[in-house]
Amino acid sequence: MMILVAFTVLMGLLALAIPVAAAMGILALVLAYLYSPLPLILAAGEITWSASTSFILSAVPFFVLLGEILLRSGIAERMYAALTHWVSWLPGGLMHSNIAACAMFAATSGSSVATAATIGTVAVEQIEKNKYHEPLFLGSLASGGTLGILIPPSINLIVYGVLTETSIPQLYLAGFIPGLLLAALFSLTILFACMLRPAWGGVPFKTNWAARWRSLPDLVPPIVIFLLVVGSIYAGLATPTEAAGMGVIGGLVIAGMKKRLSFAMLRDCLEGTMKTSAMIVAIVVGAYFLNFVITNIGLTQKVNSTITELGLSPQMTLLAIIIFYLVLGCFMETLSMMVATVPITATIMVNMGYDSVWYGILIVVLIETAMITPPVGINLYVIQGLRKRGHLHEVMAGATPFVVTLLMMIGLLVLFPGLALWLPRIMSGR
C-alpha cells in the first residue's frame, strides 16, 4: 500500500509538470505525514545543508563550468577536422568522425547534451557538402553525443555515486571499456548501414599520411584536459573534485591560448553554469530529503520484501528493471529519472547480489538510450535544433539503428559484467 501511494503520488506530481525538485520534496512531506509518528520535517534544514555542502557533489558545477568553457574555446572544430583525416576512409566517411569526435570530447566532458551540441555544431554543415544520407548522419551525432556521460568524466556518474555511496574513481574506471566498446559498436552500425546502402556513405573523403601527421597537434588540447581531469585521479594526485578544478584551470589556459578568453565570455560561462547547477542541486536536495523519509518509514525494506514475496529471481528482477527504465526513459527527462528512482532500484539490485559499480554503468547506458528514444529524447532535440530545417522525424529515424546498438550494449553488460568490472578490479587489486 505504502509503495503504491508513493509511486502514484510521485508519478501524478511529475505528470502534472510540477518541478521535479518540489515533486520529490512534496512526496517526502506526504509520506512523512502519512507514515511517520515523528516530525521528520525538522531535519530538513540539516539535511539540505549537509547535502549541498558535499565535497563530492561540488565536482558537478566544476564539470558544468569546464563544459561551458570548452564549448566556447573553439577546440572542437580543429579536433573534428583532425579526426576526419584518421577515421573517414571507412565506408560511412565523416560519420565515423562524428563518433570518434564525440568519444574524444566525451573524455573531457561530463555531459551528453554538451557533447552532442558541441560536435553537432561542427558537423552538420558537412551533410550537404558531402551528400550524406541525412537521417543516418544526424542519428550518428545524436547517439555519439550520448557517450558524454559514459566515458569519464561524467556528471551522471557523480550523482549516482553520491546517491548510492559508490566510489566515483571506481565508477569512472568502469565506464572506460563500455564507453570505448560502445563507440566501436556505433561505428560498426554505420559501417553495416553503408555496406547495405553504399549511397548513404556520401562522397569519399581523400587524405594522405602527410595531412594525417600534420593534424595531430590539434588533438593535443582535448588530450591535455583528459589527462588533467581523469589522469590525475588515477595517478593518485587528486580526488575527482580536485581533478575537476584542475580541468577548469586547463580549460581557461586553452581558451586563453586560442584568444577566446574575455570578461564577457567568462560571465556567460558562469551564468550558464549557475543555471544548470542550481537546477541540479535543487533536485538533489529534494532527493536527499525524500531518501531520508523513505529510509525512516521503512519503505526501502518494504520494496525489498515485496520483491522477495513475489519470488522474482535476480535475473527476472534485472529484466523488469531494464524494461522499467526503457519505458520510463521514453517519457522522462533523464537526470530526474535517475535521481528519483536510483536510490530504490540500486538498493534492490545490491541486495540481490549485483555490484553497485556495475549497476551504475548499466544505469548510464539505459539513460543514454533514453536520450535518443522518442518522444522525449533530449539529444534528438539538440541535433534537430542545430540543423534548423526538415522534421524531427528524420532524426528519430536516423537514431533508430543506434537504439538497437544500445540495446545490444545493455545485453553485453548483463552477459559480461566484466566489461565494466574488470578495469576497476585490476586497478584496485581486489
Place this chain on the structure above:
Amino acid sequence: MEAVLAMVYRASRFGALFGGVLIFLSALLLGVDVVIRKTLNTTIGGADELAGYALATGSALAFGFALFERTHVRIDTLYGLFSVRLKMVLDLLGVIAILVFFYPVTRHAYAVLEQSAVSRTRSLSQLGTPLVVPQAIWVAGLGAFLLIALLLLARAGLAFFAGDSNTVFRLIGPRGALEELEQEIGNVQKVSEEKEVRP
C-alpha cells in the same frame, strides 16, 4: 509591478553571478592546491571545505535566478497535450509546489543558522570556520528564492485572472526542450561566428 519584477530579476542575476564567482574561485583554489601539494609539498589547507560552502551558498543564491530563467526541470510530456487554461493552472501549481516544499526547508535552514549562531559553532577542521558565515548567505539565498517565487506567483496570478496566457507562460511556463536548446545553440554559433570574423 513590472518594474519591481525587472529589478528583482537583475538582483537575482547578480546573486547567481556572485555564486558563480564563489564556485569559480573554489575550482581555482582546488586546482592550485593539487599543484603546490605535489611540487612544494605543502597545502593551502581547507580548500575542500571551502568548495563545499561555495556549492551550498552559490547554488542557493542561484535558485531564484534559475526560477526566473525557468530552468528548474519539469516533465512536460503530458503538459503539452493540455488546454491553455489547464496549462496556466499547472504553471501556477508548479510555483505553489516550490513554495510548499522550500518554505519548510528554509524555515528549518534558518533554525540551523540560529543554532550555529547561539552555540558559536565552528567547523571541525583546521580552518575552524564560524558556520554562521556561510550559513547566513545560504539562508539568504533560500529566502530570496521564496520571495521570487511569491512575486512570480502574484504577477502570474494577476495575469491568469486577466486571461493573459502569454504573460503566464513567459513568467512561469516550462521551458520547452527546443527553447532551451536554441539558447545553448545560440551560444555555440556565437562562438563560431566570432571565429569567422577573427581568422
